[in-house]
Amino acid sequence: MLEGLFQQIANQRPPKVPLSFTQKSPREQVQTRFYQPIPWVLPVRSEKNKTQNALILSDRDRLKLLDYLFAIGETDQAMILEVLEVCARNAQKRTWLLQWADRILPAPKFDIKDGRRY
Numbered sequence: 797m798l799e800g801l802f803q804q805i806a807n808q809r810p811p812k813v814p815l816s817f818t819q820k821s822p823r824e825q826v827q828t829r830f831y832q833p834i835p836w837v838l839p840v841r842s843e844k845n846k847t848q849n850a851l852i853l854s855d856r857d858r859l860k861l862l863d864y865l866f867a868i869g870e871t872d873q874a875m876i877l878e879v880l881e882v883c884a885r886n887a888q889k890r891t892w893l894l895q896w897a898d899r900i901l902p903a904p905k906f907d908i909k910d911g912r913r914y
Contacts, residue, residue: 852884853880853883853884853890857883857890857894858880860894860897860901861879861880861883861893861894861897862876862880863897863901864893864896864897864900864901865879867900867901868900879893
């Protein structure tokens, strides 16, 4: 029984093994291509990326900042005006202070007129 199996194996051809990279034929030479250079163009600033109303402090934001200053006990009118002016001029500082005010101030209460319950 084993002799028949060995005979079958001996009569079979070995499977083809892919050639190693050292036995492969060299690649065809790549033809160099010449491209036309693209002329450099000055970048154009887009108006859509600019923040709209960056220098305007809305009434809602102004009230939130005043509530925050009242909550921390700030009573000096000169300091309050300075904070409002800085927030009106600088959008990053305004955003930072509004986020800080959201942490400090209690969440606003809201009234639901329908029959939902918590």
